[in-house]
Every structure is written in structure tokens, then in C-alpha cells.
Amino acid sequence: MGKNLNDIRADFPILDQQVNDEPLVYLDNAATTQKPKAVVEALTHYYYNDNANVHRGVHTLAERATEDFEAAREKVRAFINARSTKEVLFTRGTTTSLNWIAASYGEANITVGDEIVISYMEHHSNLVPWQQLALRKQATLKYIKMNADGTLDMADAQQQITDKTKIVAIAQVSNVLGVVNPIKELAKLAHQHGAVMVADGAQSLPNMPVDVQDLDCDFLAFSGHKMLGPTGIGGLYAKEDLLNAMEPIEFGGEMIDFVNLFDSSWSELPWKFEAGTPDISGAIGLGAAIDYLNQFGMAAVQEHEQKLVNYVLPKLLAIDGLTVYGPHDPAKHTGVIAFNLEGLHPHDLATGLDMEGVAVRAGHHCAQPLMKYLNVPATARASFYIYNTKADADRLVDSIVATKEFFKNGTI
Ligand code: PMP
Numbered sequence: 001m002g003k004n005l006n007d008i009r010a011d012f013p014i015l016d017q018q019v020n021d022e023p024l025v026y027l028d029n030a031a032t033t034q035k036p037k038a039v040v041e042a043l044t045h046y047y048y049n050d051n052a053n054v055h056r057g058v059h060t061l062a063e064r065a066t067e068d069f070e071a072a073r074e075k076v077r078a079f080i081n082a083r084s085t086k087e088v089l090f091t092r093g094t095t096t097s098l099n100w101i102a103a104s105y106g107e108a109n110i111t112v113g114d115e116i117v118i119s120y121m122e123h124h125s126n127l128v129p130w131q132q133l134a135l136r137k138q139a140t141l142k143y144i145k146m147n148a149d150g151t152l153d154m155a156d157a158q159q160q161i162t163d164k165t166k167i168v169a170i171a172q173v174s175n176v177l178g179v180v181n182p183i184k185e186l187a188k189l190a191h192q193h194g195a196v197m198v199a200d201g202a203q204s205l206p207n208m209p210v211d212v213q214d215l216d217c218d219f220l221a222f223s224g225h226k227m228l229g230p231t232g233i234g235g236l237y238a239k240e241d242l243l244n245a246m247e248p249i250e251f252g253g254e255m256i257d258f259v260n261l262f263d264s265s266w267s268e269l270p271w272k273f274e275a276g277t278p279d280i281s282g283a284i285g286l287g288a289a290i291d292y293l294n295q296f297g298m299a300a301v302q303e304h305e306q307k308l309v310n311y312v313l314p315k316l317l318a319i320d321g322l323t324v325y326g327p328h329d330p331a332k333h334t335g336v337i338a339f340n341l342e343g344l345h346p347h348d349l350a351t352g353l354d355m356e357g358v359a360v361r362a363g364h365h366c367a368q369p370l371m372k373y374l375n376v377p378a379t380a381r382a383s384f385y386i387y388n389t390k391a392d393a394d395r396l397v398d399s400i401v402a403t404k405e406f407f408k409n410g411t412i
Helices: 037-050 060-080 094-109 128-137 154-160 183-192 240-245 280-294 298-317 346-355 368-374 390-409
Strands: 088-091 115-119 140-144 165-171 196-200 219-223 234-238 256-259 264-266 322-324 336-341 361-363 379-383
Touching (some): 037 060, 037 280, 060 280, 094 128, 094 165, 094 196, 094 219, 115 128, 128 140, 154 183, 165 183, 183 196, 298 336, 298 390, 336 390, 346 361, 346 379, 346 390
Parallel strands (some): 165 196
Antiparallel strands (some): 088 234, 256 264, 336 379
16 A cells, blocks of 8 residues: 555645635535546646547557557556456446446347346436336336345345346445445346346445456446546446447447448447547546555555544434434445434535535435335435545534534524
């Protein structure tokens, strides 16, 4: 491990500001993370020095842009331990990646009576594409339940996944409950029944080591902006044999080999799926974000976050009238913590916290079926990342208490 995680706030200039006359505490990292200078500088460097279209130029700038773009792909490959860069597609993010799987693999492999298994805790991005695919194909969408503490009910998973199952799609980390789901175990179960395993890595890649070979998942989707990278770039990992058998989703430049008047052939992997000019600067920025995270190593990133959860979760649980969703055992909870204060709408709670300079999210977190399952209209959610400190955790707790007092007494 290189750099010390306790000493990185200077790398994030945005954190050094006042919000409502209070120093900003940014706890909305599950929505999007802030960007270190190294990422912003990688974007600037690219546009100041190397900007050109990739793959089709012979001039020096085009070669440099192509080299940097493909080097970013190699960084993603190494980060998730894919076997080859052929298995790493750049997309707009998790949502696009999951839609691509449904539109290509799903379209070709799902038929009447097949089953797709997801869980009640899925983000809409890992729910609606499967729901719509099931509707199109007259397939059945099935949901795995949760245990009382919000962890996935693996006994129910055993029941739901059957020989009719063709796709199992589950988030590795929930963006509401903060639980880590056992993707490796689920992949094994899926494979025993001849199904493929899709992992939604939107909340796991930023926060923990993820090794696609170890997990043996068939697909993994993720977003750059949740792991210090720019918005508009993300990735789709898929096993090479699956990608070889799949049809591209989009057609046009960059993804073709030969184009004739009435038929065409496709480029090799991974370019077969990447039609049109890609988000070159975004990919380079994502590569810089991965370099930044690699200075610490993902085990250290996870450990830092766990320490914060161990510190803050008992303090939150001790606040009278505060309900925390997901496990109350810090060892089972990642840095995404959803909660509600009795008698207060989560939007009012989030507004109260904003008055104190503390940024949290309130709403359904793109997980309406989960809200229904929990029997709440919405929740507030604090989510921690590498630049957060115990002082930030204290500010969160103090602000919740102050907001509670304000709504009780009418003063803050
Ligand atoms: N899945 C999960 C678990 C998420 O948290 C998110 C983002 N909130 C997404 C999918 C969608 O990611 P994006 O909006 O970057 O496509």
C-alpha cells in the first residue's frame, strides 16, 4: 500500500467549501463520488495534448489517443482481473451495460416459460431491463427474498433458482441496505442450473476488491462515476465465449470489419460492441481513477470504509426514533446506510442535514420495489467513501440530532 488514506482530502478540492455556512460533509457517494485532481488533470491533459479520434488515424495524435484509450481498458481489465481486454467493453455506465445484456444475450436466449431471477433489493437498472425482457418474451421474473436483517435469503435463492432459470441478476452491494451479496455462491447455483450470472457491480467496484475470475460471474456491470471517475463512462465485463456468441446492440462506425451493400461483418472483440466514437476522455479519466485507487489497494479502501461503519453505525442506532435499514451488525454493513427519523419525512431530514452542511440523499434510491418491501415511501441515505473521516461521521450524527430537535422545538 502506498499513500495513506487519512491524508487525501487535499486531492479533492471540492470538499474544501462551506455549504450553508458550514464546512461541507459529502455523504452522497453512492449517488456519485467526487473526483481527485489526478482524474480532472487526466481529462485536461488529454484535451490539451492528445485529443483525436481513436482507432482510425495514422497521425501521431490519433495514435496517442488510441494508446491511452486502450491503456485505460487494460487498467479496467487488471482492476477486475478479467482474462483479456476482449472481455472489457466501455459503456455509458451500469444502466447501459445491464440493458446491453438484456437486449443482446436476453433477446437471443430467453423464450416463453423461461425464468429470470433477481432480488427485491435491486436498483431499477437491474430490474426494469429484466422485467421488460420477461414481458417481451413471456418469461417469468422471480424475486429472491431478504432475511429480516436485509441480507439476501440464500435458502430462498435455492428455491427460486431452478432448471427453468436462464439468468440470475443480483447487485453485489445494495445501494440501500448496504449488504454484500454472495455473488460467488449465486454464480455457482446459477451454473448448476445452466443459467448465467449477472453481477451489478455499481456499488461494489468502488468499495472492495472484485475479481471476476474468482466470482465466476458471466457478466459484471459498473459505473466510472461511482469510483472517482467521470460521468458518462462505465463498463461491461463478459466472458469471451458469451461475447463471441452475442450480437452487437448498436451498429455503425468503429464496430465493423467489412460493410457491403446488403450485409456486413463485425470487428473483433471488444470493438464489435462499441459503435461510434467512444467516450475517449471518459475512459482515460476512468483509467486515472483506477490508478488513484490502486495507490491504496482496494483492500485498504474497504478497510477504511469498514472502520467508519464500525464507528458510526452504533452511534446512529443509539439515536432515539431513528430506524436504520439493513443489518445492524457493522460487520455485515458497507458504507451505504439508509435510515428514517420517526415523524419526519426523509426529504425534511435531508434538508435539515443540508442546513448543517451535510449532504445525504433522500428518496426511493431507484429501488421502489424495495421501498414497498420495507413498507416505507422513502429513506434518507448516507454513504461514505475514501475521503470521509470519523469527524464526518460525528457531523452526520450531530446533525441528525440537531434536525430532530429543530422539528421538535422549532429551532436549530
Ligand atoms: N445499480 C446500483 C446498485 C446502483 O447503485 C446504481 C446507481 N445508483 C446503478 C445500478 C445505476 O448506475 P448508473 O446510474 O451509473 O448507470
